[in-house]
Amino acid sequence: MPDTPPTALIPYLTPTHHRLWCEAENFAIYQIASRVGPMEAAAHKVERKAAHLMAAQGWFGVTLPVQYGGMAAGHVAKTVLIHRVAAVSAAAATILQAGLIPIGALHHWGTVEQKRKWLPRAADGSVLLSIAVTEPDAGGRIGGIETVAEPADDHWVITGEKLHIGNSHLANLHVVVARTAPPTCAIRQSLTAFLVEDDRKGVSLAPHRRRLGLHGFSLGRLALERVRVPAGNVLGEVGQGFDVAMSSSVLYGRPNLTAVSLGLHEALVETTAQWLDSRPRYGGRLSDLPVVRDRLGAMQARLQTARVSAYHAVHLLDRGIACDSELISAKHTGHELARTSGQDGMELHGAHALDGDYTLQRLWRDIQHTYAPAGTGEFQRIHLSKAALNIPEIEWSQYFTAERAWTPAA
Numbered sequence: 260m261p262d263t264p265p266t267a268l269i270p271y272l273t274p275t276h277h278r279l280w281c282e283a284e285n286f287a288i289y290q291i292a293s294r295v296g297p298m299e300a301a302a303h304k305v306e307r308k309a310a311h312l313m314a315a316q317g318w319f320g321v322t323l324p325v326q327y328g329g330m331a332a333g334h335v336a337k338t339v340l341i342h343r344v345a346a347v348s349a350a351a352a353t354i355l356q357a358g359l360i361p362i363g364a365l366h367h368w369g370t371v372e373q374k375r376k377w378l379p380r381a382a383d384g385s386v387l388l389s390i391a392v393t394e395p396d397a398g399g400r401i402g403g404i405e406t407v408a409e410p411a412d413d414h415w416v417i418t419g420e421k422l423h424i425g426n427s428h429l430a431n432l433h434v435v436v437a438r439t440a441p442p443t444c445a446i447r448q449s450l451t452a453f454l455v456e457d458d459r460k461g462v463s464l465a466p467h468r469r470r471l472g473l474h475g476f477s478l479g480r481l482a483l484e485r486v487r488v489p490a491g492n493v494l495g496e497v498g499q500g501f502d503v504a505m506s507s508s509v510l511y512g513r514p515n516l517t518a519v520s521l522g523l524h525e526a527l528v529e530t531t532a533q534w535l536d537s538r539p540r541y542g543g544r545l546s547d548l549p550v551v552r553d554r555l556g557a558m559q560a561r562l563q564t565a566r567v568s569a570y571h572a573v574h575l576l577d578r579g580i581a582c583d584s585e586l587i588s589a590k591h592t593g594h595e596l597a598r599t600s601g602q603d604g605m606e607l608h609g610a611h612a613l614d615g616d617y618t619l620q621r622l623w624r625d626i627q628h629t630y631a632p633a634g635t636g637e638f639q640r641i642h643l644s645k646a647a648l649n650i651p652e653i654e655w656s657q658y659f660t661a662e663r664a665w666t667p668a669a
């Protein structure tokens with residue numbers, strides 16, 4: 260039966276959010292849960308079915324306006340969908356979140372023509388997108404991007420390599436950030452974002468490889484060998500690639516990964532509590548022991564903190580209130596708290612969770628994957644220290660107030 264939202268979230272949820280909560284819960288239980296086993300068993304394969312099922316729900320359009328076929332439901336709604344799916348399958352939730360980041364970028368930065376062409380297809384899921392920023396030698400340092408785009412008549416020619424690209428094997432359209440000015444130029448003028456169709460000559464993907472966790476999620480290596488794209492495929496203006504990448508990361512990537520961590524955290528606590536409550540010891544159960552309860556209580560406290568911080572941040576975002584540091588802190592803390600609970604959960608299971616097909620092991624593996632994307636812990640703390648020191652930074656949550664991508668769901 261569908262779960263109901265915890266009372267702590269009631270202040271953040273409208274009737275639309277409640278409806279989506281039930282829909283996502285049902286969907287995860289009846290359509291995704293049965294896929295978890297096969298996805299774990301075939302870690303070398305990309306999961307396509309879950310992507311298509313979520314696309315059929317219209318969820319890739321959750322933040323898009325109705326005029327483009329979207330749900331216009333906002334960021335809290337997006338968090339509800341990702342969170343509820345992640346509680347059942349973090350890999351499936353990561354497919355959804357990774358697709359939503361470039362869709363946000365296209366909506367915020369696209370021309371009217373680009374939006375008319377791509378957004379309806381993104382909303383109905385007939386086109387899936389990826390955002391390709393990370394590179395082998397640049398990592399989280401966007402300023403180190405070496406992929407180059409050079410002008411040639413009315414085209415650009417892009418050459419370079421992108422790594423760890425979410426949904427790369429599913430996407431029909433990649434948002435690629437490339438260098439269009441020498442490294443000596445200021446970073447905010449040096450990069451440009453491009454829409455690159457997956458069937459353009461020179462685009463290639465290395466085969467999908469098994470990773471520690473998130474089995475089924477494609478996190479691939481994308482090569483661009485003298486790929487010609489028309490000038491009309493520039494997303495934003497030439498030189499605005501840094502802004503496209505950063506705004507997408509802060510407004511979409513961070514809250515999306517927060518929601519994945521939160522779903523995993525809930526599953527970690529629930530799995531551990533059930534185990535402790537069923538394991539016999541001294542004529543009772545392990546959950547009767549005070550020391551064990553103390554650790555479980557700490558897990559529950561962390562979960563409750565993570566839950567409120569995740570929803571509070573996107574609630575502010577939906578209302579157009581400056582909230583970059585809340586988004587960043589929720590992502591950072593949400594991962595840290597869930598990872599700590601994951602370690603507690605593993606230890607409270609003794610040797611049992613070391614069995615390969617044990618649920619907790621999957622959760623523990625998956626939670627390692629929400630640290631790096633959309634800013635590693637170090638980068639988040641650098642941003643947050645600037646908030647503490649009152650050092651001004653661009654507030655991406657304020658940047659788009661003139662043309663908001665979402666309206667709070669009624």
Ligand SMILES: Cc1cc2nc3c(=O)[nH]c(=O)nc-3n(C[C@H](O)[C@H](O)[C@H](O)COP(=O)(O)OP(=O)(O)OC[C@H]3O[C@@H](n4cnc5c(N)ncnc54)[C@H](O)[C@@H]3O)c2cc1C
Pocket residue numbers: 353357389390391392393394395397398399400422423424425426473478628629631632633634635636637638
């Ligand atoms: C699940 C998942 C999904 C992802 N999806 C995408 C995607 O869709 N598109 C995309 O482009 N990328 C994606 N990534 C890649 C992700 O953005 C990068 O992993 C991340 O930016 C870090 O880069 P890196 O792994 O190369 O680590 P590095 O940048 O090499 O960093 C290694 C370590 O050094 C630290 N470090 C580096 N520089 C500094 C510094 N200046 N100060 C302090 N510490 C520093 C880092 O914090 C980290 O601990 C994804 C990754 C994962 C795991």
